[in-house]
Amino acid sequence: MSAIKAWLIRTLFILSTLGGLDHAYGNEPLTIYFYNPEINITRNALLKNTFDLYLEALGDYQFQPVDDKATFEALIKNEANAIFMMSNWHYLQIKNTQPNTSFSLALRGIKGGSDSFHKILVSKDPQLDLSTMSLATSGNREYSLAILNNIAYKAPEKKLSQNPFSNLNMLSVPKDIDALMAVGFDLADAALTTKSSLVKLSTIYKNQHQALHILGESQALRRIVVTFKQSTNIKVRALLSELRQMENNKQGRRGLNMLGLDSWQLVNESIMQAKVQKGRPVQ
Numbered sequence: 565m566s567a568i569k570a571w572l573i574r575t576l577f578i579l580s581t582l583g584g585l586d587h588a589y590g591n592e593p594l595t596i597y598f599y600n601p602e603i604n605i606t607r608n609a610l611l612k613n614t615f616d617l618y619l620e621a622l623g624d625y626q627f628q629p630v631d632d633k634a635t636f637e638a639l640i641k642n643e644a645n646a647i648f649m650m651s652n653w654h655y656l657q658i659k660n661t662q663p664n665t666s667f668s669l670a671l672r673g674i675k676g677g678s679d680s681f682h683k684i685l686v687s688k689d690p691q692l693d694l695s696t697m698s699l700a701t702s703g704n705r706e707y708s709l710a711i712l713n714n715i716a717y718k719a720p721e722k723k724l725s726q727n728p729f730s731n732l733n734m735l736s737v738p739k740d741i742d743a744l745m746a747v748g749f750d751l752a753d754a755a756l757t758t759k760s761s762l763v764k765l766s767t768i769y770k771n772q773h774q775a776l777h778i779l780g781e782s783q784a785l786r787r788i789v790v791t792f793k794q795s796t797n798i799k800v801r802a803l804l805s806e807l808r809q810m811e812n813n814k815q816g817r818r819g820l821n822m823l824g825l826d827s828w829q830l831v832n833e834s835i836m837q838a839k840v841q842k843g844r845p846v847q
Contacts, residue, residue, distance in 0.1 A: 594799045596807075598629045598649040599636035600788060601707035604738045605629070611822050618815040622806050623799075633706075640667060645797050647804065652786035653707060666793060670804050671828040673787035676760075679829060683711045683782040686762065687747060687754040690777040695728040697753040700735045700746035708734060708756055715780035741765060748772035754779065788823055789831075 596619075598611070608629035615627035630636040637658065640648055648667065658665055672679050687697070694716065701708040712729050735752045737743050743755035744765045766773040790807060792800055810816030811827040820826060 593624045593626045594645065594647070594803055595643070596625070596627045596647045596649055596790075596803070597636060597639050597643070598627065599631075599633065599654070600649070600651045601633070601654060601704040602651050602702070602788075604702050604736060605631050605704075606738055607822070611819075614815070614819045614822055618810065618813065618819050619806075621815075623802070625803055625806075637662075640665060640793075644793050645800060646793070647800060647807075648791045648793075650789060650791065651707070652789050653710070655789050655791060667791045668793070669789055669831045670792050671790035671808060672831050673789070673823060673825040674827045674829050675787060675825050677826075678787075680784040680786050681758060681760075682784060683715070683756055684759055684762070685712070685715050685754055685779040685781075686744060686757055686776050687779055688775050688777070689753070690779070692753060692779060694754075694779070698733040698735060699754050699756060700737050700743035700752035701756040702737050702740050702743060703756065705734060711756060711782050711785075714782045744772075744776070745769075747776065787825065790828065 596615070598608075598615075608631065612627050612629050619625040619627060630639065633654075636648075636650070639646065640658070647670075652672070655669070675681070685694075694712075699708065699712075703711070709729050709732070712732075716728065735743075735746055737746055740755075740757040740761040741764055743752070743757045744761055746752045747755045748765075748769060762773070762776070762778075765776075790804065792804065808828050808830055810820050820828075
């Protein structure tokens with residue numbers, strides 16, 4: 565065996581042992597990082613499994629939910645070749661508070677032909693004291709408080725104090741309809757939910773639905789978005805194109821459904837200026 569051949573074998577062995585082959589050849593999987601304060605993180609494992617099943621047939625991609633805001637924002641700062649799926653509320657928050665963060669909007673979620681929705685506050689008691697209520701919500705505390713304050717701002721007749729929700733007791737639930745169920749079974753005084761969930765409840769538990777009152781409604785909220793930092797990366801653009809076509813794939817539709825979406829809307833045309841496969845057949 566020649567000295568050069570022996571050296572090459574040793575080098576390849578060391579790289580494979582250290583997990584360095586992928587790095588050496590630039591074949592690290594492209595990651596979609598996901599963080600959404602609007603939904604309960606207990607659903608992250610199922611969400612990852614659903615998206616990974618969709619992505620594995622498309623290429624060297626992976627889906628990685630993130631449990632906390634600080635970690636997710638650190639990834640946005642440090643990961644150049646990645647895609648970030650996040651709530652529009654969080655996206656705007658970062659753009660407003662961290663103007664030097666360089667990332668761009670690519671796709672926006674669509675449900676029922678609309679890219680926006682409203683949160684509603686629902687209770688059995690139409691005269692509920694909002695400052696002392698207990699609240700069932702699928703979102704995290706920071707997001708839920710922001711939406712509650714938005715609802716209160718729209719209803720000044722409630723005559724709330726300057727910071728009415730600082731000591732609010734919250735019950736975390738998996739989904740919006742679970743928040744309504746919690747109120748129906750007297751586990752919470754009020755639910756932060758959506759009108760579509762309220763309609764769904766009426767078809768499952770008619771008596772519970774009839775006992776509920778809408779106390780307030782938020783301003784229009786934009787749906788979840790997909791963002792990126794490196795549009796010159798062909799892999800990034802190819803994956804964004806595949807995400808845009810999720811509605812044409814059975815497994816893709818499962819992933820969209822878990823996000824409460826029907827499809828993605830293209831926001832940034834420039835990211836699609838790559839030679840990527842289009843027009844995938846419906847599966």
